Amino acid sequence: MTAPAIPPRPPLAELQRKAEWMALLTLAVGLHALEAALPGLGPWFKPGLANVMTLLALYLMGPRAAFALVVARVALGAALIGTLFTPTFVMSLAGALAAGAVMLAAARLIPGIGPAGVSLLGALAHMLAQFVTVEALFIQQPAIYYLLPPLLLLAAVTGWINGALADYLLDALRARRHAPA
Amino acid sequence: MATTPDSAPSLKRKLAGRPADRLLLALALAGIGLCWHLVHARLAGGEPEVAIYHGQTLLARYPLHARRPIHFEAMGDLGPADIEIDPQGVRFTDSPCHGKNCIRAGHRHRIGDVIACVPNRILVAINGAHRAFDAVAE
Known part of the structure; x- marks a missing residue:
């Protein structure tokens, strides 16, 4: 009797990359749940700290890894906090997909843009997509847009800060990678 | 490459952004201001x-x-x-x-x-x- 063939072991670099992606996903889901537990912010506005992990994935691993992280984070985060398939989940998914698409496009197409600019555009896209989704599917009244300008301003501020934080973490992570053991 | 105090990442410096980022921020703030103005200009006064x-x-x-x-x-x-x-x-x-x-x-x-x-x-x-x-x- 011959022993079953053992599949070849994946290269170490690939395993390391998957481990890093999982670590970012775990952090993103944790931050998503933490933000949902913060009082007084409402369904519209969240600081978007989980988006810092998306930015790290985008700059460290590329657009496919970043987009996969966005989808996985929203689904797992909603399952964790008990909002899966509720209106909150639909708003969150629409916002996250729009933000992900805009951030990937911005990073690729706008020359000289950094994480702060990418994050700023992502935060604005997130907020706009939430409003369009709510107006189209749930509230169906243009009066809902009365809320938009102040929330866009908050999104711009938090998007900028999150982008700067991601830029800082990227430098720190790259410095650690290149540091002698 | 180990970081020296001069090359160490600084959050304060990162908050300033890059020139392209600052341009985008200025455009975004101008757009938000315009949006705010349009919404409130079109809200009629009178008895609420x-x-x-x-x-x-x-x-x-x-x-x-x-x-x-x-x-x-x-x-x-x-x-x-x-x-x-x-x-x-x-x-x-x-x-x-x-x-x-x-x-x-x-x-x-x-x-x-x-x-x-x-x-x-x-x-x-x-x-x-x-x-x-x-x-x-x-």
């Missing part, structure tokens, strides 16, 4: 009134400054929500939704203020005497 909607349906309209508290039961997708209009403004006092963000929003009293209960699909908006956004199926 409270409009209560479920989806596309206008359920009720009341003058905002009621001398005595008025309670309106708005039937949403999840069940009835209680909306109170009193001298302080308008607020949700009860809602069947899970998060209760609509109740936590408290009183609203200025033209252009909105309270939305998305899960129950109820919207309370304070409009001027002549609403700018008039695409309401009544």
